[in-house]
Amino acid sequence: MKKVILITGGTSGIGLYAAKTLAEKGCKVYELSRREAESDGATHIRADVTDDRQVERAVQEVLDREGRIDVVINNAGYGISGAVEYTDTEEAKRQFDVNFFGMVRVNRAVLPVMHRQGCGRIVNLSSVAAPIAIPFQTYYSASKAAIRAYSMALESEVRPYGISVCCILPGDVATGFTAARKKDPAGDDAYGGRISRSVAVMERDEQNGIPAEKAGAFVAKKALQKRVPIVCTLGGKYKAFVFLTRLLPTRLTVRLVGKIYAS
Secondary structure, three states: OOOEEEEEOOOOHHHHHHHHHHHHOOOEEEEEEOOOOOOOOEEEEEOOOOOHHHHHHHHHHHHHHHOOOOEEEEOOOOOEEOOHHHOOHHHHHHHHHHHOHHHHHHHHHHHHHHHHHOOEEEEEEOOOOOOOOOOOOHHHHHHHHHHHHHHHHHHHHHHHHOEEEEEEEEOOEEOOHHHHOEEOOOOOOOOOOHHHHHHHHHHHHHHOOEEHHHHHHHHHHHHHOOOOOOEEEEOHHHHHHHHHHHHOOHHHHHHHHHHHHOO
């Protein structure tokens, strides 16, 4: 029986290549995004993850066609950058509404289905910016940290019903995410140009990061793997960085990250 996969944000970057890899492996892939787009090997359903009704209708459409959902990959998201002091609260709330609550809406719609099936897998895309919070990308880091904590707690809730949860922490990946980041330079003069310098470092690291094809293949592998870790990091050097944060004093970790991204 073909695995039925539902993925959000599958028309570009990591999501696109994950959807393509899964389709090549014989899965039936459905992709949710808010704009009309062609997705290689996947059936596109237009839905905005910030809208409960649209998410519920999209999930029901998959069920009407396939009768089941085996794997959900929550990949939809975007980034904002800027100083906390100058970031509008509504913009910060929007960041969480897409990155965190978008995932919450999809999972809430799908979990009753998986519960009835007695099986399923939920793959949530977090970030290395969850354990290693990035200055001037504070709200993005916070939203991804929330995904990590949510995933760990959710695993305990649903494990008895045959449902597994995997939270993936990608490091820097070369995708269109960089160009799509909403950059707010407000207060850059007051911060001595540190905001613009920090964003420039982020963009350089991202564009020289892991190829999107490789990242997508990694996500696809975790979606289908028999047993998966609850939290795993994508990228060898990023695994080392995350491991170091467990060993180093928090103050030292913050200072080291600050030298890279906030000097």
